[in-house]
Structures are given as structure tokens and as C-alpha cells.
Amino acid sequence: MTRLRLLFLAPSAVLLAVLLAAPIAIVAVSSALTRGTYGGLGLPWTIENYARLLDPLYAWILLRSAALAGAATLLCLLVGFPMALFLTRAGRRRNLCLCLVMLPFWTSFLVRTYAWMFLLRDTGLVNTVLQSVGLIRDPLPLLYNDGAVVLGLVYGYLPFMILPIYAALERLDPSLAEASADLGARPWTTVTLVLAPLAWPGILAGCLLVFIPCLGAYLTPDLLGGGKSVMVGNLVQNQFTNARDWPFGSAVSVALLALVMLLLLTLLRRRAEELL
Amino acid sequence: MSRPLALYAAGVYAFLHLPLVALGAFSFNSSRFTVWEGFSLEWYRALWRDPALAEAAWNSLHIALAATAVATVLGTLCAYGLWKRASGWFSATLYLSLVTPEIVMGISLLAFYQYLFRFLDVRLGMHTVILAHVVFCLAYVVLVVLARLRTLDPHLEEAAMDLGAGEFEAFRRVTLPLAMPGIGAAALLAFTISFDDYVITSLVAGVDSETLPMMIYAMARRGANPVVNAISSLIVFGLGALILVAERLRES
Numbered sequence: 379m380t381r382l383r384l385l386f387l388a389p390s391a392v393l394l395a396v397l398l399a400a401p402i403a404i405v406a407v408s409s410a411l412t413r414g415t416y417g418g419l420g421l422p423w424t425i426e427n428y429a430r431l432l433d434p435l436y437a438w439i440l441l442r443s444a445a446l447a448g449a450a451t452l453l454c455l456l457v458g459f460p461m462a463l464f465l466t467r468a469g470r471r472r473n474l475c476l477c478l479v480m481l482p483f484w485t486s487f488l489v490r491t492y493a494w495m496f497l498l499r500d501t502g503l504v505n506t507v508l509q510s511v512g513l514i515r516d517p518l519p520l521l522y523n524d525g526a527v528v529l530g531l532v533y534g535y536l537p538f539m540i541l542p543i544y545a546a547l548e549r550l551d552p553s554l555a556e557a558s559a560d561l562g563a564r565p566w567t568t569v570t571l572v573l574a575p576l577a578w579p580g581i582l583a584g585c586l587l588v589f590i591p592c593l594g595a596y597l598t599p600d601l602l603g604g605g606k607s608v609m610v611g612n613l614v615q616n617q618f619t620n621a622r623d624w625p626f627g628s629a630v631s632v633a634l635l636a637l638v639m640l641l642l643l644t645l646l647r648r649r650a651e652e653l654l
Numbered sequence: 655m656s657r658p659l660a661l662y663a664a665g666v667y668a669f670l671h672l673p674l675v676a677l678g679a680f681s682f683n684s685s686r687f688t689v690w691e692g693f694s695l696e697w698y699r700a701l702w703r704d705p706a707l708a709e710a711a712w713n714s715l716h717i718a719l720a721a722t723a724v725a726t727v728l729g730t731l732c733a734y735g736l737w738k739r740a741s742g743w744f745s746a747t748l749y750l751s752l753v754t755p756e757i758v759m760g761i762s763l764l765a766f767y768q769y770l771f772r773f774l775d776v777r778l779g780m781h782t783v784i785l786a787h788v789v790f791c792l793a794y795v796v797l798v799v800l801a802r803l804r805t806l807d808p809h810l811e812e813a814a815m816d817l818g819a820g821e822f823e824a825f826r827r828v829t830l831p832l833a834m835p836g837i838g839a840a841a842l843l844a845f846t847i848s849f850d851d852y853v854i855t856s857l858v859a860g861v862d863s864e865t866l867p868m869m870i871y872a873m874a875r876r877g878a879n880p881v882v883n884a885i886s887s888l889i890v891f892g893l894g895a896l897i898l899v900a901e902r903l904r905e906s
Contacts, residue, residue: 382821383735387744390732390792394747397789401762402754404769457666464663475663477901482670484843484897486850488867489886492874493673496680496688501878503676506688536670565656594755596853601874611757618761618857628765631758642753 402635409628419624427629436613436630443609446524446599447592450531451539454588455581457532458539462580463569465540466547476544483537491601494530495521498602522604530598535591539584546580547573586645590638610634674890681883688878697884707869707885714866717780717855718848721787725848726841728788729795730833734825736796737803748793759790760857767858778860786858787851791844798843798904802836803829835903842900846893 409427414420430436461479468475482490497503498520505517520526550573558568574581596611603609610630617627684694701707736744751759763786767778776782806829814824852867859868866885873882 382825383738386731387735387741390728390796391744393728393789393792394751397763397766397785398747398751398754398759401759401766404765405758405762408765457669460659460662461666464659467659473905477898478667479670481894481897482674484846485674485890485893486867486886488850488852488870489677489889490674492870492882492886493677495874496677496878496883497673499878501688503680503688510689533669533673536666590753591755594757596755596757601871611755614757614761618764624765627761631761634755635758638753638755639750642749646749 405628405631408624409632411625413623413625424625427626428633430626431629431633439608439613440610440633443593443611446528446531446607446609447589447595450528450535450592451585451589453528453532454536454539455585458536458584459543459574459581462540462543462547462577463573465544479537479540487534488597490533491530491597494526494533494602498526521602522606524603524607526602527599527607527609530602531592531595534595534598535588538587538591542583542587543577543580546577546583550576583645586641590641593641594634594638677883678887678890681880681887683880686878686880697880701881701884704881707866710864710866710869713780713863714849717783717787717863717865718845720784721791721848722841722845724784724788725791725795725844726837729792729840729844730799730837732792733796733799733803734829734833737800748796751790751793756790756851756853760786760854763789763854764857778858778863780860780863782858782860783855783863783865786854787848790851790854791848794843794847795840798840799833799836802833802839802904806832835906839900839903842896842903846896849893850889 408419410423410425411419412422412424412426431440465472465475465479495502499505500517500519500521502521504520505514508514509517554572554576555568558572559565563571594611595609596615599607599609599612600615611634614627614630614634617623617630621627680688680690681697682693682695683690684696685691732744735741763782767782771777810828810832811824814828815821819827850867852865852871855865856868856871859865866889870882870885873879
């Protein structure tokens, strides 16, 4: 039994070791090296790349990323909680309702991001409609700003918030809400004082599941933020392609990955892994 | 259910679906601009005639099929191994592959390949993309297949073995057929994730392996173009259909 199990696990173990662990190890090593003359890597070992993260220019990008990811997470929570509540009360059509939440999520992330470019650009649908109704004369600058990035992130990761909260609410005894109502609580009070505290593990899981990918987002700030709204992901990409400073790019990657893993540990500590 | 909550949900559904509906609707617009001027299939004809798009679509299909095949086989075996006895290290590594930001996974694979190329005479191309896709699809396959295996009764295999089947035979003739719907769902999921990937692909692709998402990205950056709406609509419909089939399989 154990031999077959080991035989079955071996190919995946090799694959993960060679194409996941080894590449990350290479990046970790590069982050402690010095940039060579032609953009290559060289000795001596240094921690200067990490020290540069504290440079106001880069620290600002890190803070911005955290702030944008935080804003997106908060908006997802505000939009997603009532939606999760709706799903628990959707009755017979619950599966259909759930499917309609997940369906856009599973279809092309790139296309969904492009859809917002199509809506928000100067000649996009929103501006064209507003102009033809006569509400505005000149197009509003909707695309290529932080707002567009946060909107894109919310659009992209909203289901990650809805599902864990739904799963947590679903497990609660329906009579709890009824008892609260019988005792004279208004619906709003029932939600804030009974349901939300009991669904707390789901809320926390949802917040982390949204915050983690938003923090490392690359495509959304790249397409919807234009060159103006830079997040950590873009900084990493830029260091590896245009600036050709692999050691510094590696240090940024390691810092980002460390942060993500720290957040993940919080999530797993809470035994929320079954929610994935 | 309360009426305000239902109205609210309708609003959220509109937010989730209307952007894609609008995108699709304007792919049938006869004007190049975002003003409705009448129904036309012009942009679909244009994309049909574009040889570069055809090649990119072919590359994407080739990559997604190869990556799906490898990831599904490896992931199924892996899920079976983990079903028999959990492994903290293994699960942690799989979760790591799920949460590693795409850009970080992409540049680490690029750095790894560059390092490897010093010793081997190969270049970035289809194979480097396929290997990268296998890595990020694997965890999804394992999760979906494992979820299916957990609904099975482990005693079935024991019964098969009591009746004289070997370990491998019990796996192949009892567990594997029962897990098939889950494996099918996992394969469809892996295909959609692979077909759609832009960030990692663009970093490890070579000159001969431009994919459909890479072309869409380049065209989207250049400015408004109804052809992008047309390709996007086709992708959303194609991948959407696959996902619905996968859902069916998962619930069966």
C-alpha cells in the first residue's frame, strides 16, 4: 500500500520540486546577489537589495499595493456579505444562483479585465452613453486610475469573498435568525449582532482569499491602471524586463511571497482550508 | 425572502454579467466605434481571416491540451496518494503553488529556465510554456479529484482486495472508474485555466509560442478594436460551456 502511494506521489513531487521549489530557491538566492555589469548576477553576497525596499520610492509602492488591495477587500466584503445572505435564502434555485456567481469567475480573467477597458476608456461605452444622453460634453477620465484598478480587482475576486461567507452562513441553524426576530430584533440588528459574528471565520477567510491575490495583482493594475497605477506585481515585472535588475526584482518577489505566505498561515491556522 | 435583498442580488448579478454582455453585444456592431449602428458579423469575419490569430489560437489549444493531459494524470495519481494518507508537506506545497502571485511564479520560472539554458541547448518555446502550465494546473486537479475521492467509500477497495485484487488492480478497476466524473471535471478546469493564462505564459513564451491571450493583451493595449470583442466573446462562450459541463460532472 505504501509503495503504490509513494509511486503515485513521486511524479508530482519531482515536478513541484523542480518547477516550483527550485525556481523560487533560485530567486531567493538571486535576491542576495549583486547586479553584474550586463544585468547579470554576481558576487558579493549582500542585503542591499532588501535595504532598497525601504527606499521611499519603493516603500511607497508597497504601501500603495496594500492600500489598493485593502480597499478592494473592503468593497468585496460590503458587496459580498449581503449577496452571501441572499444565496442562503435562495431556496430551490440556490444552485443556479450560486452558479451564476461563479460562472463569470471561471471564464477568462483577461477578457473580464478587457471588458472594463471597453466600458471605461474615453471612447468606451459608459462615456459614449453619457455623452449621447447629454449628461456630459467631454469624456470622463474613468480608465487608467486607482479607482479603475480597485473596480477591476473587486470584479475579479468578488466570488472569493461570497463563497466562504456563504459556506459559513449556510452552516448556521436557521432558527437562530428566527429566534432573534421573535425577540424583537430588526433584520439589520439580526445581521450585525447574530449572523455576522457567527459567520466570522467565513468573513476572515473571504477577506484573506481576496486580499492575497489582490496584493500580488499584475494584470489588473497593468491594463486598468495604465502606467500610472503601479503595484508590487508591476514593480517585479519591471525589474526583470525593462530595468534588468534581477537581484532587486528577486528581493521584491521574495518579500511579496513572504507576505502572502504569512497571510496564508493565518488562514490555515483558522482551519479554513476546507473552504477552498 | 425579503424583497430588498432580492433586488440587491439582481444588482450584483448585473454587475457581474452586464460588462460581458455589453462586450459581446458590441462584437456584432457594424461600426468600429462604441455607437450602435446595426448588426454585422464583420468582426467575426475579420478574425476568421487573420492568420496570426489562427496561429495563436492553435498554439493556445496545443499548450492547453498538452498541459491538461499531463496535469490530469499526475494530479489524479497525486490525489489518490494523498487520499490514502494525508501529507502536510505535500499539501503545503500545493497550496503554495495556488497562492504564489502569478507574476512571482512567472519570473521564478523564467530565472530557472535561464539558469538551465546555460547547461542545455534549448530555448524558450512551447515546451517551456507547457511545463509552466502543468505546474499551476496541478494543484487545481488534485483539489477537485481529492474532493471526489473523499465522497467514496474506502471499504470498496478493501473488498476488492479481499476478493483477490492486487493494490494496483483495486485502484484501476474500482477507484478510478468511480472517480472518473471528478477527473473529468478537473481536466476541464485545468484546460480553462491553462487556455486563459496570460501573465506566466508571456514571461516564459518564446518567439514560436505566442498564445491567444498574448494577442488579446497586445491588441487591448493598442486601443479600441471590435475584433478583440469578437475573440473575447468566443472565449467566454467556449470556456463558459466547458465550466458548465465541469460543474455537472462535479455534482453527478
